[in-house]
Amino acid sequence: MEKQIILNKRHIDLTLKRLCYQLIESHNDFSNSVIIGLQPRGIHVVTRLKKQLEEILGKEVVCGNLDITFYRDDFRRREKPLIPSATNIDFVIEGKNIIIVDDVLFTGRTIRAGLDALLAFGRPARVELLAFIDRRFNRDLPIQADYIGKTVDTLSEERVSVEWSETEGEDKVILFTPDSNE
């Protein structure tokens, strides 16, 4: 299995910084905006964004995690039950501007489920999507991101994995084709 590195640590840092300034452009000081990361992998992007945004703005940026397990459309189509992660939204989303964050935007089905899950918490004013990696030619649903870290062109059998120093030991984004027995 050959692994190709699409982004290394330096690229990731630059990309995150650019995304932060893009977010500030449309959300000013985040006084009515919150960031929600999708479990399980989107939350790492949020952790990094939060840190940088707070350094730039000099104030706290409200962030949460959202688990979408119970809203997925592939329940019972898998061998094993989908095991949920924690949801942590301890603020009111009513009337807020929300930025949903995930690491890889692929078929769009996760985001569809994320929107359903989010709306169970109330009625936000506006919802936007930030995808750290956008695999643009593989969409099943009409969903596009408002903020994109990097667009990559991939075949549907390829995988893109965003790895972080906190969990995998190193910041990098890799592209690979899994072995057929995987």
Place this chain on the structure above:
Amino acid sequence: MNNLSVEHLTGIKDLTSADIELILNTAETFKQVINRPIKKVPSLRDITIANLFFENSTRTRLSFELAEKRLSADVVNFSAASSSVKKGETLIDTVNNILSMKVDLVVMRHPNPGAAKFLSERVDARVINAGDGTHEHPTQALLDAFSIREQLGTLEGKKVVIVGDILHSRVALSNIYCLQKMGAEVMVCGPTTLIPKYISELGVKVEHNLRRALEWCDVANMLRIQLERQDIKFFPSLREYSMQFGLDKQLLDSLSKRIIVMHPGPINRGVEITSDVADSDQSIILQQVENGVAVRMACIYLLASKIGR
């Protein structure tokens, strides 16, 4: 471990400790869900569940129905009192007739021990036992375990005493299995006539003095005297039972440590537990009921995920 080892939930006896752990962890996320502004998730929108109650029930039946509805399943209810069972139909015929209307999962309460197991071996649907006679009541034991874990952080090494009518109680048997599998120590306490003769074979302690039992435990689970199952007199009078085995505030306050008081309901106030204890801040009776919905959602969710398409 993220899959149940069983195809039906007929009793705690068949579950492994990993199964129980999985159910309790899943229930935690469902507890978050039922405390949201919109308490419903769409997971089971293509599943139909039949609730078959051949015996009276308020809490369990409502709890199952709410759990099913909050998972977006379609629900049909059935109670023996108003059905063709009265006309002489057998259990399997009744259930097969219901299943031919395309039902995927059956929740059943029945007065005969083993009814759920019997059914699970003979019909083509997942079966959840909601109480079978004096045998088992697995979801009650799971919600009790969930409630204890929520209060004390863990079940490992905790001491739980079950007080009252152990002989006729399905809650007691399921609780004993469940607590022991999760590493807790269990004691039963009650009059000699209401404690099964060989219960110590299950590895539980037996105590006939309520004060000594309460001094030993971290949690006391007070059971109701099931007069409807008692065909002979097991003790002279309810008043005498209540004097010896009833928990009142005076006794609770005189203990050397603060214990948690549980009750599976329905409560007979003034018999096994007095009103001031039932309503005190040491009692978690209403939390148990709340947790019941989350635990039942977890059981249904995990079993339903095994239903083939």
